[in-house]
Amino acid sequence: MKLQDARKDHYRKLAHEQGFRSRAAYKLKELNQSYRIIGPGFGVLDLGCAPGGWTQMAVKLTGNQGKVMGIDLSYVEEIPGAYLIRENIEDEHVIDEIMSYFGRKINAVICDLSPKVSGNWSVDHAKQISLNYDCVKIMDKVLSNKGNAVFKVFDGEYSKEFTDYVKKKFARINLTKPKASRKQSSELYCVCLGFIG
Numbered sequence: 225m226k227l228q229d230a231r232k233d234h235y236r237k238l239a240h241e242q243g244f245r246s247r248a249a250y251k252l253k254e255l256n257q258s259y260r261i262i263g264p265g266f267g268v269l270d271l272g273c274a275p276g277g278w279t280q281m282a283v284k285l286t287g288n289q290g291k292v293m294g295i296d297l298s299y300v301e302e303i304p305g306a307y308l309i310r311e312n313i314e315d316e317h318v319i320d321e322i323m324s325y326f327g328r329k330i331n332a333v334i335c336d337l338s339p340k341v342s343g344n345w346s347v348d349h350a351k352q353i354s355l356n357y358d359c360v361k362i363m364d365k366v367l368s369n370k371g372n373a374v375f376k377v378f379d380g381e382y383s384k385e386f387t388d389y390v391k392k393k394f395a396r397i398n399l400t401k402p403k404a405s406r407k408q409s410s411e412l413y414c415v416c417l418g419f420i421g
């Protein structure tokens with residue numbers, strides 16, 4: 225077995241054993257260990273949350289004083305400690321639903337969005353980046369000063385433009401690839417700390 229396959233298998237097994245719905249949960253765990261995006265008591269918004277691995281991890285990281293909301297186009301089975309809605313994040317009215325749930329600005333926005341892939345790389349890349357701009361629109365309205373964010377980025381033609389755009393809004397950003405992310409996938413994670421608006 226190749227090292228990469230073994231690693232993939234390792235995270236899948238771990239997710240199964242520890243009751244996480246996706247191996248993706250370990251990407252968030254690892255990012256959080258390095259950057260402390262989420263802490264106890266945080267209000268966290270998870271955009272593109274199905275099947276729910278990141279939401280489950282966010283509930284764990286925020287503890288019982290935290291508040292976690294997840295949004296996805298797909299149905300997500302209930303997660304104790306999280307509020308889930310089935311919506312398109314491109315629809316502007318989701319902001320009202322977010323604000324009415326939290327009732328205040330929040331501490332972290334986490335985005336792991338992927339469009340339904342068409343197989344045409346340029347199209348899929350452009351769509352994924354466009355979804356990230358929609359997330360930023362939401363984030364601008366709901367994230368509190370000094371809050372944190374993370375965006376999955378399909379690395380390609382438009383990714384630098386996107387990261388340059390978010391860079392201006394934060395004290396610090398970092399582009400990284402967690403071990404739990406498959407080496408052959410083009411995804412990177414843009415970790416953004418200290419929102420300045």
Ligand SMILES: C[S@@+](CC[C@H](N)C(=O)[O-])C[C@H]1O[C@@H](n2cnc3c(N)ncnc32)[C@H](O)[C@@H]1O
Pocket residue numbers: 245246248249271272273274275276277278279295296297298311312313314336337338339340355
């Ligand atoms: C890679 S999955 C997220 C995995 C998740 N972080 C986890 O840990 O289980 C990407 C998700 O983005 C969602 N998505 C794509 N476009 C969306 C949109 N416009 N609005 C809401 N969700 C969207 C997809 O339905 C899909 O479930």
